[in-house]
Amino acid sequence: MMEEEFTAWIIKYKSPKFIEGIYLIWYPDINDIDQFLTLDNGKIFMSTSLKNLPAEMGHRSISIENREKMISWLNREFAPDQKEIAEDNFYDLNILLKELELDVYSIETIENFTNFINLLGDYARQSKKNNFLLEYENNGSINELWTYFYEAIFWPRFKDKEKFDPGQLPLLKVNEQILLEKFKEIVSVFDEQIAS
Numbered sequence: 001m002m003e004e005e006f007t008a009w010i011i012k013y014k015s016p017k018f019i020e021g022i023y024l025i026w027y028p029d030i031n032d033i034d035q036f037l038t039l040d041n042g043k044i045f046m047s048t049s050l051k052n053l054p055a056e057m058g059h060r061s062i063s064i065e066n067r068e069k070m071i072s073w074l075n076r077e078f079a080p081d082q083k084e085i086a087e088d089n090f091y092d093l094n095i096l097l098k099e100l101e102l103d104v105y106s107i108e109t110i111e112n113f114t115n116f117i118n119l120l121g122d123y124a125r126q127s128k129k130n131n132f133l134l135e136y137e138n139n140g141s142i143n144e145l146w147t148y149f150y151e152a153i154f155w156p157r158f159k160d161k162e163k164f165d166p167g168q169l170p171l172l173k174v175n176e177q178i179l180l181e182k183f184k185e186i187v188s189v190f191d192e193q194i195a196s
Contacts, residue, residue: 006069012087014094017191022046023053029065035126043195050085054078091116093187100180107153107166114149120190136186141179148172
């Protein structure tokens with residue numbers, strides 16, 4: 001049986017604290033649990049430059065179980081014959097926050113919101129010391145919008161894409177002001193988990 005090739009994902013992340021954007025690495029551990037690459041102190045590793053990411057990793061105190069696989073992946077991703085290196089995912093929380101401030105609850109907005117909450121949940125479950133973040137994931141208004149996405153959008157679209165009608169979504173019942181305030185708090189707390 002062939003061993004599956006190790007893969008990680010480069011995430012470009014923008015927020016009020018990281019206006020210009022930073023790069024994070026998300027990968028499966030040896031148990032296939034998705035997590036962020038972190039420093040020895042538990043903070044999320046970040047780089048301000050995509051092309052300098054491998055060098056910055058080499059200069060930081062990082063300990064991971066998949067170190068050899070991570071290095072091999074980096075060598076493939078950043079090989080000289082690679083024409084263009086790009087992020088795999090992009091989370092622009094500045095845009096998302098602006099949309100929530102304007103009460104723009106489009107499918108794209110709700111999906112981006114849910115993807116970020118899922119990312120937060122991955123980090124919260126990555127280490128027992130991050131468990132305090134689970135309270136944000138389970139917050140009333142946050143959980144209401146997350147649940148709405150899966151029940152009204154994700155599963156209906158997944159089960160029958162041709163019958164899915166974005167114009168026929170059920171009414172979203174969430175307190176927008178409470179949601180916005182709690183989401184701002186979540187973003188701020190998450191940003192504090194990123195090594196500067």
